[in-house]
Amino acid sequence: MDPVMDPVLTRTVTKLSDGRELIYYDETPGHDRSAADQRDLPTVSTTSQLRRDPLTGEFTTVAGHRQDRIFLPAADQCPLDPSRPPGRLTEIPAADYDVAVFENRFPSLAGDTGRCEVVVFSSDHGSSFGSLPVARIRSIVDVWADRTAELGQRPGIEYVYCFENRGVEVGVTLHHPHGQIYAFTYVPPRMRKMLEVATAYHGSTGGCVACDALAEERAEAARVITSGRYFTAYVPYAGRWPFQVDIVPHRHVPDLPALTAAERDELAEIGKDCVGRLDGLFDGPMPYIGSWYQAPVGAGRAESHLRWQLAALRRAPGKLKHLAGTESGAGAFMNDIGPERAAAMLRGEQ
Ligand SMILES: [Zn+2]
Ligand SMILES: [Zn+2]
Structure with missing residues (x-):
């Protein structure tokens, strides 16, 4: 195989307090990624169902639990920022990070229906994909590739879809620059x-x-x-x-x-x-x-x-x-x- 991980990202897999995975992808080695999630989050409960429409043959995922998810929080309440204990505890316990990936707390797909991940492009709340340095976008390409390979090896996964919704007009619920990955148990239409x-x-x-x-x-x-x-x-x-x-x-x-x-x-x-x-x-x-x-x-x-x-x-x-x-x-x-x-x-x- 080609030497593709050049420059090499350092990947550290950790767990959040409710058991979800959080994965740091660092552009430089030597970061301490042991900061624990100090929140006491309840275990994620999902009620996702995959239902097939008999008229079109296409699947719909019904995920009623998502109605409670966070919608456009104020900038000082952003859950994708680095944590600032004791008062500001977010999805990412570290004081800083390069690219971070974690399992969505309000997933459409979970368990038997697949997996939803959030890919945080930067710790800088005010940036955007297009304003990131080329080197960071290069890192994100590596992260997408790594997630595609890893999620594709999971039992039942048939398709790994990496995407970014940008702008409230598209239904974005968090302004912080991020994308998503849906690992489907079927190939989408x-x-x-x-x-x-x-x-x-x-x-x-x-x-x-x-x-x-x-x-x-x-x-x-x-x-x-x-x-x-x-x-x-x-x-x-x-x-x-x-x-x-x-x-x-x-x-x-x-x-x-x-x-x-x-x-x-x-x-x-x-x-x-x-x-x-x-x-x-x-x-x-x-x-x-x-x-x-x-x-x-x-x-x-x-x-x-x-x-x-x-x-x-x-x-x-x-x-x-x-x-x-x-x-x-x-x-x-x-x-x-x-x-x-x-x-x-x-x-x-x-
Ligand atoms: Zn933010
Ligand atoms: Zn071709």
């Missing part, structure tokens, strides 16, 4: 659909649909935002969102753990660049959903091609794309901004 298309395409052409689409985008160039040696970022020909940026590896790579160190270096740079372009479009930070599409744990690895999709929701200053009748009711997306125009704006040609 969108990923299943993409895998079906890729498998059929491979069957009829022998090729990879994502490799071929990438080659066409690069040849046409009208929707390309930026390109490096290993990755290209572009607004897809049939993008669904007002500003949709797909960041795709040139190599046919199935998942995050399979990226080389050099690829991860460039990915961190391109990721920061693209989020910066989105934030620079209009007034204020761009609300977006950042999704990692990668190979499922089981069958389909050979057909899968890694993709990072930033789905940005603001279509004009003060105007959001809402998922209404056609999108929510019919599943048919209407995009009010041409992908070519969106790409030109993201290239700074407005």
